[in-house]
Amino acid sequence: MIRKIVLSNDPILRKKAKPVSKIDKKVKDLIKDLKDTLSVQKNPEGVGLAAPQIGKNLSIFLAKDRDFERVIINPEILKIQKNTTKEKVDKRKKEILEGCLSIPFYYGPLKRAPKVTVKYLDESEKTITETFEGFRAQIILHEIDHLEGVLFIDHIISEGKTLYKVEGDEWEEVELL
């Protein structure tokens, strides 16, 4: 079932998600709902969706990037490659304008870790350890943030970056208070 995606002012997005203790029917239905809901997000296009975003405070999210698709339950970051401190290299790492389905049409340039290794449970309750890179690492980190009650705009603010509002072809800088 397609659920309504909660917006950034909903307090559930600020809570820490509870770990899933058993993948029962309820959890399976929730995963189905997440899949249905994410699949219809075309404007803006969705590449990841966490359970709190459809109002369920559980540690589950989806990540999707073309043929890549993961259901991730109870993730635990094992290793995270820090952004290199050498200014020269750092500067050239492509910043992607990150956006969020709970804050539609707002984008900000975020430089996340290029590589992250995560231990998680998949839908069949199998424990998996997987390393994600590039844009996929960015999705994983964005969604894990959701499970921690963190939104991408928190990073934009703490890093002093600019937030943009996009309406059609109009781009506008947003003042952050």
Place this chain on the structure above:
Amino acid sequence: MTGPGRSPIAAVVTQSPKPLGRKKTLTYSPVDKWGHEHGVPIYYSAEELIENTPDATIGILASYGEIIRKEVINLFPQGILVVHPSLLPKYRGASPVPAAIANGDELTGVSIIKMDEKVDHGPVITQFREQILPTDTSDILRNRLFEKSAKVITEMLTPYAQGKIKLKIQNEKEATFTKIMKREDGFVDLLKTPPIEIERFIRAMSSWPGAWTLVKLNPTDKTTRRLKLLGSHVEDGKLILDLVQLEGKDPVSWKQFKEGYNAMQFA
């Protein structure tokens, strides 16, 4: 999370990063930085666009400094708009702003034209005028003109794209030309040039290539030295130099310079 945000700018072309300063730190142009922060593809030559055709209908070009080939112009269905800081057809070419100041013009402006195969020759889409102030140097005036151009471009882009603007062919008979400036072009003979023209010339040449003249530090010297003229004014019809810089030295006031080299002569 959503897919990456996409800027309405499909790509930018700018000069490649260059090692600058004593430490030779790789310095990126402002356009480069902007492109990077907005996730916009950056190219270091317009030629690269041929292989990587941007998903764009209009191109905009300002202070590019290189000839754009027809193959590149043709990549843009609605053409490339050129921002040229003069009231075309006056002052076509590479140094319109210094030319306007050096000639003592009181009025200049910016023309936005549709590029064709000849330099600064295409039909005019729009123009605006701008006063040249008695204190304007080329750098100051150019900045002001381009800042206003940015605003004008954003206003005219939609009506242009919708075909609502009638283009005006330039009058070839009124065309004048300016050239790329080299260091030699900054030379001025202080003894033979009218003061008012020297004063304008110093502002016109600032900051590149900079006005300069030749001096002998002692009357018996066989060699001449380059003296950069950084600032001046005219008082009672006479030229008063304010700031000068001897080749290889720091800038000093004219008074200080004269005290240091009281036997100097203009060569």
